[in-house]
Amino acid sequence: MPPRLSEFAPALKAARVGGQKVDAQGHHWAAELKHADWGTAKAICLRDLGAPPPFLIDLDPHLNEQERQLAKEAGCVVSVVVQGGKNDVLRDRKSLLRFLRVLMADDGLVAMDHTAQRFWSRAGLDDELAHNADLDVESLFTTHVITDDVPEDAPEGTDTPALWLHTHGLAEIGFFDFDVLSPHESITSQGGFDALRVMAFGILEGKATSGMERFTVAGGGGDVRLVDVARFNRKAAAADIAMRIGADESHNVSRVVLCEPPGGFLGKLFDRPKPSQWLQQEVGDGNLLLYFPDSATDLMAERARATWAKFRDWSAELAEFAFPVIAKIGYETDTGGGREHLWFSVNNARDADVEATLDSQPFDIAAMKPGDRRRHPLERLTDWAIITPIGMITPRNTTPLRRIRENIDKFREAMKEIRALEQQESNT
Incomplete structure (x- = not known):
């Protein structure tokens, strides 16, 4: 009724x-x-x-x-x-x-x-x-990850690699969605997802446009080409097109495929788009320099500080598992004009500051080295995360926390088995 x-x-x-x-x-x-x-x-x-x-x-x-x-x-x-x-x-x-x-x-x-x-x-x-902080861009779209069928004779629990990650939601508000072909698992489950957030922010701010030959997601080779899906379907290799399993009409409009930037003269002449190789490799380690716009960084900082009390509560709740607990903290660069936002392991989270040890290698802050431990005022905080085997708990995503709570006894047993295997490997 x-x-x-x-x-x-x-x-x-x-x-x-x-x-x-x-x-x-x-x-x-x-x-x-x-x-x-x-x-x-x-x-x-x-x-x-x-x-x-x-x-x-x-x-x-x-x-x-x-x-x-x-x-x-x-x-x-x-x-x-x-x-x-x-x-x-x-x-x-x-x-x-x-x-x-x-x-x-x-x-x-x-x-x-x-x-x-x-x-x-x-x-x-x-x-x-x-909290009252605005939504993160992550909440404006969802990602669907399509994999190939698991063979009938495969052992129980066998997973197949992702073939096609695609978003929905950006086209519906007047922009366009994007595809990643053969994405690395770090993008679908861990810190590499931030690369997709950078892409989405670029689209919302008009800095990433359909047909753009080079958009920089991150330093160190993190450049992608935004190929309109119709052009990709005409020009790309058959094997690459086939990875978009079941791509119907709704998946072939207002959409781009993230590809390799064009090469030299011959690359432009033949123009066969190839899926981004950078997104097919591990993305998201502590030394990755992601190019978030200033507006996005400000929004992340607002959300991180607004949820700091939750972070402290959840860290304490999950302390028995000894998950890595990290915070991103911003410091001014030596050359001026901006900040580097570095990942630290959290040693002690307080009301107004955080004692933490630097994990990242700064690019432009000579006075800071990996392993440095100090207290940092909360106004420098720009992000935080609790890293679990089933995904990262962040100010934007609490799903892993709810999954652990839903299956807490089974999770404890699974973690005991993992720790035992790790101990055996270290002994040998």
Whole structure:
């Protein structure tokens, strides 16, 4: 049975959201919602529309298994629409999430951001809405990773390498999405994902454009070419095109494939796009110099400081596993004009500062060396992470934390086995 508008009244009142019934245009009901700080939204209880397709739920990396099962049990849908613009897209999307969380109350099973094709569990929304920092660009899109089929005779638990990583969500807000072919596992599961965030920020700020021959994601060879997907399908080698398994019409518009920058005269003459080799290698170690724009760095810093108390709580909660706990801290360069943002191992996280040991090799700060340990004021903090075997817990992603909590006993046993194997290897 679809919920009645009156059933949402207690949650709306508690959040100081006003609700006015409006013409439903053939649906069960519709209401205009207003909040003094979030703005306005329209809620519609749609008729004859069930849960999203199960394959979309299974593909989403932001849900744990329990959350996926709940999402598949949904029987009716309430849609929420917030009008936004390109200038404040991160702030507008956060307002949408606030309205979604109010309407979920205690009965909603899952929220889906249709524009980004991203799902939000109740716990995921609570983590995001616990602070007032704008959304990160990561929340504007989702990544789908397509692999080849596992052979029937393969041992249980066998994984096949990723063939095709692609995004959804950027084209829906007036930009374009991008593909990475044969991505390294560091991009799909660990710190290399930041390379995709740099790419997304470049697209949002108009610095990365479709057809661009060279866009620098990181120092040390991290340059990519943005080849329009139609051109890629015409010019690339058949084996490279074939990696885009099942690429239907919706995956062949408003999209680029990240490729090798063009070579010399002959490379430009024959113009056969080749997938980026840099993204097929390990990306994301501590010495990688990613070219985040200043606006993105400021946003990351705001989020990192706003979630610092959570970081301290979660680090303590997971202390039994001795996961690496790291923080990114910015210092002025010797040549001036900017900061280097370096990764440190956290020794002691305090209210107003952090005692930490430098892991990175600075590029332009002669006075700092790997292994230096000191206290750093919190105003220099720009990011943090807890590194787990199933992904990094960051100010932008708490899914690994929820997965560990969901299977804490099994996880403890698995970690004991891993530690025992590591000990055996060190002894031999």
